[in-house]
Amino acid sequence: MKKIYLAVMTCLVFVNLAQGQALQNVTSAGDTTNYLIRITGANIPFTLTGPGLELGYLSGTGFLQTYNRTTTAFLPLALNGATITTNSRTLIANATDDGSTALQVNGGASLTKRLYLNAAIEGNNIFQYGSHLEFHNTRFTGGMAMTIGQNNSGLIQAFSSSAMDGSLLLNPNGGKVGIGTASPDQVLTIKGGGIGFDGTSSDKKLYSPVDGTLEWYTNNNAGEHGFALSHQGTRQVYLNTYGNSYIIGGNLGIGTKAPQSLLAVNGTITAKKIQVTANGWADFVFDEHYQLPTLAEVENFIKANKHLPEIPSAAQVEKEGQDLGAMNKALLQKVEELTLYIIRQQKQMDAMEARLKAVEKQ
Structure with a gap:
């Protein structure tokens, strides 16, 4: 049977x-x-x-x-x-069994869609057609997701159980990160471009056009061309240096967008001390060969021009401004000339007083 x-x-x-x-x-x-x-x-x-x-x-x-x-x-x-379905471990391509891992592959793995680890959920994935890889922690309260979209756009996110709001750390214990380079020489090295900010990144970016120059770039149509540094929400600039600081090239305006000189201030300057250099000084007045103008000459000049000789007129100052160094030199010249006039008058008074006393004795 x-x-x-x-x-x-x-x-x-x-x-x-x-x-x-x-x-x-x-x-x-x-x-x-x-x-x-x-x-x-x-x-x-x-x-x-x-x-x-x-x-x-x-x-x-x-x-x-x-x-x-x-x-x-x-x-x-x-x-x-x-x-x-297997109740043990699966070894692929002659992988060496480590005694614990369920799937062990000797070599690379090619994915056509998605790979989920620890039964991971896709979360807030912004790519509808792409490859997606998620790593979860053991408590399924957060993890990291890496996605490649259908247009070769990439996304790396750290997420919690409810939203993509986790912290993403790159080499927190050392190492370097390179963008546009395989050999970064700093903690973060960017080559081939700059850092784009809110708005059109091509119009607002921070980059280095040449070695040694860091430039904040905006175009002529930008609403604001400046680079603002804020402190607690207020636009304030603090510059603390232990060496020399300098600005080379172009004019600098404070309170004005059209500076006509190296430094143009549209307002009041408050300082404890201002040091102005001048070419020469007015001590030539005391030279024995200096021709001191007569008071009559000075009077005639004032009547004709309505200002002192060597001193700019009110119209000229209003139009061109005044050079503090040249003005101090000119004013000192007038003070020194005035001093000579006083000394001359004092000598004349002393001589007249001596003659008066001689007449009184007679």
């Missing part, structure tokens, strides 16, 4: 195979270590030639493979629409 049952089952196996195929048990007689069941693409029973699907047991290890024994080459094995 048992022999009849086995014969019936063998017939059923051959009947259920597609026409032109053969089921072969090619195990050698008496071999209790190696077993092989083979399905070939042609009706050639009990042979080990050509391609076939093989299910075997070799030296204590089971295997499933597609193999061409004529060319001794492994063929692709397609598992279409299948769900593979």
Whole structure:
């Protein structure tokens, strides 16, 4: 009865195979270590030639493979629409078993869509058609997501269980980050461009056009061209240096957008001390060869011009402003000339007083 049952089952196996195929048990007689069941693409029973699907047991290890024994080459094995379940670990491409990891791959892994770790959810993924990879912590309260969109746009996010609001740290314990370069020489090195800010990044950016120059770039149509530094929400600029600071090139305006000189201030300057250099000084007045103008000459000049000699007129100052160094020099010249006039008058008064006393004695 048992022999009849086995014969019936063998017939059923051959009947259920597609026409032109053969089921072969090619195990050698008496071999209790190696077993092989083979399905070939042609009706050639009990042979080990050509391609076939093989299910075997070799030296204590089971295997499933597609193999061409004529060319001794492994063929692709397609598992279409299948769900593979294992109660142990899966090793791919001769990976070394570490004794704990469920899936171990010796080499790279190519993904066509998404890879989820620890049953990760996609979260607030902004790419509808792309590759997505998520790493979660053990409590599933947060993690990191990396996504590549269909237009080759990339996204790296750190997220909590409810929103993409986690902190993203790059090399917190050392190392360098390069953007546009594979060899960063600073903690953050950017090559090939600048840093774009809110608005049109091509119109508002911070970059280095040449070595040694850091430039804040805006175009002529920008609403504000300046670079504001804020302190607690108020636009204030603090510059603390331990060396010399300088501005070279162009005019600097304070309170004005149209400076006409190296430094133009539209307002009041408050200072404890202002030092102005001048070319020469007015001490030439005391030279013995200096020709001191007579008071009559000075009077005639004042009547004709309505201002002192060597002193600019009110109209000239209003139009051109005044040079503090030149003005102090001119005013000192007038003070020194006035001093000489007083000394001369004092000598004349002393002489007149001496003559008066001589007349009184007579």
